[in-house]
Amino acid sequence: MSTPPAPSFRSYIKRGKPVAQTSGASDFLRLNDQISSLLPAVRRRLHLQRECQRLMPRMFEYAEVLQLQDGQLTVAVPNAALAARLKQNLPTLQNGLLEGGWQINAIKIKVQVTSKVEKEAPPKQIAMSDSALRAFASLEQTLDPHPQNAGLRDALARLLSRHRKD
Known part of the structure; x- marks a missing residue:
């Protein structure tokens, strides 16, 4: 099967004026600039998520940092029971984050029920001789x-x- 010939330069010209064929590339570059401006915020949120997991590994197994804005940390949890347990431990979490250099004045908990909370099965760690x-x-x-x-x-x-x- 033969490949079709590449379009000639003349096919891009309409009535003596070049047709704008770069819209896809310029859209991609514009989108890439927007994404690259989000990268520091994403990195900061991931770093904060790891810090929270280090401070409270059992609680943050399912909890997720949503945002940190104006000194208020917003955390999402999958159910009300976990929200209640996390609420009891907020002073410990806030003090640990303050010691780690995070300027957290308040912590807000949002219950976001997901369709299915599933813990990943750990990989097999034992191999028998x-x-x-x-x-x-x-x-x-x-x-x-x-x-x-x-x-x-x-x-x-x-x-x-x-x-x-x-």
């Missing part, structure tokens, strides 16, 4: 076929199937 796998396989094979051992045999079979290296 070959000798451990052989020991479990041997145990599975040498267990008495008694009904009381059925659950243990099933558990060993599942464990071995998950950890076998293909």
Whole structure:
């Protein structure tokens, strides 16, 4: 299949005047300038989010820093229960942020219910050695076929199937 020929210079000229073909490029550059002006604010918010997570890791597992404007920090939480717990710990959070150099005069909590709060499954951190796998396989094979051992045999079979290296 052949590619179509590239348009000639003449196809861009209409009645002796060049047709504006740079609107896409200029729009992109204008958008890029707008985005680059937002970058410091985004970096500041992410830095503040990390600082809050460092101070209260359990609370900020689901909470999110929305904005910091005029010394007022706005934090979003997914439910009222977390909002109540965070509200009890606001003095600790505010003092920790002040010690970290953040000028926070007030903290506002917004409950923003999301459709589904889902915690990411942590990656598998344990890898069994070959000798451990052989020991479990041997145990599975040498267990008495008694009904009381059925659950243990099933558990060993599942464990071995998950950890076998293909």
